[in-house]
Amino acid sequence: MKLQRKTLLLLLAALGFAGIVYVVEIQGQQREEARVARSRTVFTFAEDRVQEIQISQPDTETLVFERQAEGETQWVMTQPKAAPASDASVTFLLDKLTNGRSDRTLTVSESELSEYGLDNPSAIVDITLTNGKTHQLVLGQLDFSESFIYAQVDPPIKTALKDDKTTPKSANVTPTTTEAQSLQVLLVPIDFQYAVDRPLSEWEQQEAERPIQVSPSPSPTLETSPSPTSEESPEASPSPTSETSPSPTLEESPQASPSPTPETSP
Numbered sequence: 348m349k350l351q352r353k354t355l356l357l358l359l360a361a362l363g364f365a366g367i368v369y370v371v372e373i374q375g376q377q378r379e380e381a382r383v384a385r386s387r388t389v390f391t392f393a394e395d396r397v398q399e400i401q402i403s404q405p406d407t408e409t410l411v412f413e414r415q416a417e418g419e420t421q422w423v424m425t426q427p428k429a430a431p432a433s434d435a436s437v438t439f440l441l442d443k444l445t446n447g448r449s450d451r452t453l454t455v456s457e458s459e460l461s462e463y464g465l466d467n468p469s470a471i472v473d474i475t476l477t478n479g480k481t482h483q484l485v486l487g488q489l490d491f492s493e494s495f496i497y498a499q500v501d502p503p504i505k506t507a508l509k510d511d512k513t514t515p516k517s518a519n520v521t522p523t524t525t526e527a528q529s530l531q532v533l534l535v536p537i538d539f540q541y542a543v544d545r546p547l548s549e550w551e552q553q554e555a556e557r558p559i560q561v562s563p564s565p566s567p568t569l570e571t572s573p574s575p576t577s578e579e580s581p582e583a584s585p586s587p588t589s590e591t592s593p594s595p596t597l598e599e600s601p602q603a604s605p606s607p608t609p610e611t612s613p
Contacts (some may be wrong), residue, residue, distance in 0.1 A: 387449055389484065389500055389535060392476060394445045398438070401510050402543055405467075410550060412437055420552060431552035440542040444474065444484065449533035450495055456529060463497035463532050464488025470543045473507055486539060488533075495534045502530065532550040 388440040402410040411426035422432040452461075460466045464487030472484040485506045499506070 362482045376521070384420055387533075389447045389449060389498075389533065390444055390472075390474075390482060392445065393480070394441045396476045396478070397441060397444075398477045401473040401475075403471045403473075404469065405508055408547070410547075412550075424550060427547075428518070432595070433550055433552050435553075436545060436550055440472075441448070443536075443539050447535060447539060449498075449535050451534040453532040455528050455532050460487075460499075460530065460532075465497060465499055465506075465532065466568060468506060468508065469496075469540070471532065472543060473505075484539075486543065489537065489540075490534060495536055496537055496540050498533045498535045498539065499530070500533060503528070532570075 398414050400410075400412045408427040410424065412432050413425055415423055418561050420431040421434050422437045424432045425432045438501060455463070463576060465485060469486045470486040470487075474484070475484045482501055483499075483505055485499040486504060487499075489496050489555070
C-alpha cells in the first residue's frame with residue numbers, strides 16, 4: 348500500500364507540473380501574439396519601388412544612392428562622390444525599411460520629442476519611390492535597454508538636421524502641425540541604426556562584389572595540315588610479304604630393298 352501511495356503522489360505531482368508548464372507556455376504564446384498584433388511594419392512600400400535613398404547624419408557628409416536600370420551594380424552612390432555602391436549594404440537598409448516592424452507606438456506632443464532624441468535626430472533617411480512619392484524615417488536615441496531606438500515615420504513636418512543648411516528632398520510639404528498636435532513615436536529594433544550608421548568605405552562597392560571581367564580569349568585554331576597527295580606522300584613501302592616457304596615435299600622414301608630370299612640348298 349505504501350508503494351502504491353507513493354506512486355500516486357508522484358503521478359499527481361507530475362500532472363501538476365505539466366499543467367503549470369502548459370499554462371505558462373499558453374500565456375507566453377498569447378503575449379507574443381498580442382505583441383505581434385500591436386506591432387506594425389515601418390513602411391508599406393515594396394523594396395523594388397525605391398528609386399533613391401538619402402542618408403543625413405550629424406557631422407557626416409550626406410549620402411545619396413540611386414537605383415540603376417542597367418549596369419554591373421544595382422545601386423550607385425551619387426553623393427558625396429560618384430562610385431558604385433555596395434549592393435549588400437544598400438540591400439540591408441532596404442530590408443529594414445520594407446520588412447522591419449516597430450515594437451511599440453507612443454503618442455507624444457511635439458514638446459516631448461526631445462525626450463526621445465527626435466528634436467536633434469541621430470539620422471534621417473529620405474526615400475524617393477519610382478512614382479515620385481517621398482517618405483522619411485527619423486531616428487532618435489536608444490531606449491533604456493539599448494535594444495531599440497525611437498523613430499518617427501513620415502512626420503507632419505519633414506525634418507532636417509539642425510546643422511544642415513540643405514533642405515531634404517522630401518521636405519516639399521506644407522507644415523500642418525501645431526504645438527498641441529499629437530505625434531507618433533515608434534520603437535524600432537536597433538538594426539535600423541546598424542543599417543544607417545556605417546563608414547563611407549562600407550557604402551562603396553567592395554572588391555569581392557565586383558564582377559569578374561573575363562576577357563574573351565581567341566579560340567585556338569587547329570592548323571589544318573594539307574591532305575597528303577599521291578605526289579607528296581612518301582612512296583608507300585611495299586607491305587612486307589611473308590616469304591612463302593615451299594611446302595615441304597615428302598622426300599622419296601628409299602626403295603624398299605627386296606627382302607632376301609632364302610637360298611635353297613641343293
